[in-house]
Structure formats: C-alpha cells, structure tokens
Amino acid sequence: MRCTNCGYEIPDGELYCKRCGREIRIVPDYNPLDDVLAAQVKGGIDGGERPLDDYDYEQSYTSDLRRGEAQRAERRKKEQTRSMRHTSAMSGKTARTSGTGRVSRGTGTAGKRASQGTGNMNPDRERRRRMAEKKREKKKRLRRKIIIGFIILIAALAVAVFFLYRNSYAGQIRQGNRAFSEGNYEEAENFFNRAVDKDPKRGEAYTALSKVYLARDDEDGAEELFLNALESYPDEVPVYEACIAFYVDTEQPQEVSAILEDAPEDVRSELSEYVSEGPTFSLDDSEVFDDVQQLSLESDGEAIYYTTDGSDPDTSSQKYSEPIQIPEGTTTVSAISVNAAGIPSLPVVKEYTVEFPIEDAPAVTPSTGQYEQQTQIVIQVPEGYTAYYTMDKSDPTEKSTKYTGPIDMPEGNTIFKAVLVNGKGRLTGVTTRNYELVLN
Structure with a gap:
C-alpha cells in the first residue's frame, strides 16, 4: 500500500506514514x-x-x-x-x-x-510523538558525531604536541639522556648539541654534554666546553651555574672563584652564594720592617688557609688560627678564604721584608803598624754575626775564610780585611788593616 499523500510504500500493519506522518485510510470514506x-x-x-x-x-x-x-x-x-x-x-x-x-x-x-490508551489515542498526538522520537534520534546521532570529532581533535592535538615536544629543547635533552643511559654516547652527544643550538643560553645541555666528555675520560674537553660557552655568553647566569656545578662535581672548587672574578656585577650578585672574597692582611707589604712582625688575617668566610714558602695554598695547607710571625728577611705569605659553600677564594699574596739594623764594620786588633815580635790578629764578633777575612787584598764575603779565633800575623807586609755577616746574609762594612812584621 502506498501513502495517498506522498506515495511512500507503507508496510502492512502500519497506521501512519513514516515519511509524512499522515494517517493511513484502510477503508474509503462511506457515501x-x-x-x-x-x-x-x-x-x-x-x-x-x-x-x-x-x-x-x-x-x-x-x-x-x-x-x-x-x-x-x-x-x-x-x-x-x-x-x-x-x-x-x-x-x-x-x-x-x-x-x-x-x-x-x-x-x-x-x-x-x-x-x-488506544481507544482514546489522538492521531495528531501519535504523529507528534513519532516526530519527537525522530528528533531525539537525530540529536543522538549529532552528539555522537560531535564526540567522535572532539576525540579526533584531541588525538590530533596530542600528536602535534608530542612532535613539538620531541623537537623542543627539553625533548632533545630527554632523548639524549635516554641514549646516554643506554651507553650510546655519540647519539647522546648529537641530541645535546642540537639542544645547545636551539637555546645556547641555557645550562642543561652543557651539563649533559660534559657528562658525555667525562664518560670518555676527557675532563679537559668538558672544561673547555664550559669556558667557550662563558666566553660567548658572559652575561648568562644559567651558563655560569652549569660551569660551577661541573667544577664542584669534579672537585675543582678553586676554579669557581676564577670564573667569577671577571664576571659582570649582576652575575656576581645573582651567584653571591658562590662568591668567595680573599682574606685581608693586617700588615702593609710595601713597608720594610726593622724587627720581627706579627701578621693577622681576617675573612667573612668559614676558614682561612695559608703558606709562607711561596706555594699556592689549598684546604690542605696550614689553617689560620693565630697571628703569623714574620722573621728577619723576606717572607711571602699566600692565603685563601673558604666560604660556607666550600668555595675557596683566589689566593691573596703579599711579600714582607724585615731588616735588622746592621752592625758597623768589625773591630780588628791590633791596629795598622809595624811589629817586631810575634803578634795575633783578633776580630770582635757580635752575637748573631759571623766574621770572614782575607789577606790577599780582596774584599771578604761569605765565601772567604771564616774567622774562628785569633790569627797569627804573617811575617812581612800583610793587608788584612774583615767583614761581619748576619743570619740573613747581610754584610757589614769592611775593616782594613796594614801590617808589617819584622822579626829580629
């Protein structure tokens, strides 16, 4: 049977047309x-x-x-x-x-x-019900399409984010770390170098690269990597932080003060916890002292270490606890200060000179003259001095004959010269005597 309104083929047993919703007339109207x-x-x-x-x-x-x-x-x-x-x-x-x-x-x-209900059913109400059913079904299909589209969009965004992350600075670092943990150092180095190319002002890639160098026992190469980065980007705090971490990990804390010494003031301010200032000295090394001195050292750090033999101090050197005695002569004092972070300062070096007042030329007896009987020559030697003499007209030095007691005057004409030398090798003036011994 076909619908008389729209021509739609109506299955047996249906009371309304599914296409237009009009009631089906099974029996024609009676006339x-x-x-x-x-x-x-x-x-x-x-x-x-x-x-x-x-x-x-x-x-x-x-x-x-x-x-x-x-x-x-x-x-x-x-x-x-x-x-x-x-x-x-x-x-x-x-x-x-x-x-x-x-x-x-x-x-x-x-x-x-x-x-x-059927006996009282209104055909228009049934039609509206069926149309409402169709609308609900259509809405359900629309919702399903929207949900599926949303899921596809989320998946596409996730894939895009994944690829963006994979090619980002952090993604290169992560892939490099994975390769490094698997022992693929060459592959890891490539990833880390790509990260450096993407953002050379960040420190993570340099730190990761230094680990690759250290794994190959190339500590010098790792240090050169950081020094080159600092030279290229001297104002970037992250690069300094990466370099400092490298020196601390490789037990070279003394190098931290070396890279921070010439760093810009704003960088030093940002990294103030690593800045270690050297100790201050109580004595001025431009002055020459005429007596033994006591040198005091002060610092804002946790400890001070020093040497007095001209060598560079470190944490294994003499720890400062009381004033340092500066004896006669020249003394070189080198000291460092170690801050709370364990970073030693650069050495502060000062050279002190103490010169005692020198004695006059030595007293020599007898005086110049002619003698006719055996006579002995005597030199007065003060405490702390050593006497030296010559009888060949040359000036005496520490290499001349050492005076140990009275000397027999030689027969004939003799030019006798004597000098005193203190414990620091300083020489006094020379005393000269002209003797002539004629024995009968």
Missing part, C-alpha cells in the same frame, strides 16, 4: 448516495415493481446511513485492534528485557493500558 444509486440501478435491471423514481429514498437513506455507521465502527475497531497488538508487542519486548518471570504480568498490564 450513502452511492448505495442509493446502486439500488436504483439494480431495481431497474431486475424489473422490480417500483420504478426508480418511486424508490423509497428515506428508507434507503436511513438504512444506508446505519450500514455506513456500522462499517465505520467496524473500521475503528480494526484500527484499535491493530494498535493494541502493536502496543502489546512493544510491551512484551520491555517485559522480556526485564526478566522471563515477569513477562506474563508485564504483558497483561501493558496490554490493558494499551487497550485503554
């Missing part, structure tokens, strides 16, 4: 005049006693009306029966999904309600 006309034509053919004009229209019309009413009632009954069967079938499905044991009860109740 009583058709029955009257049919009866007249039949009477004329059969040769009945009453002519066509004498036909009992009233009786026939009344009879036909009743018959039409009966037919319409029969049609409504059939429609109600079909609707009730359809409703019962739907109720039976619902009952079966709820459990086998309740199917009979559910069906009976649903059937009763369907029977009650």
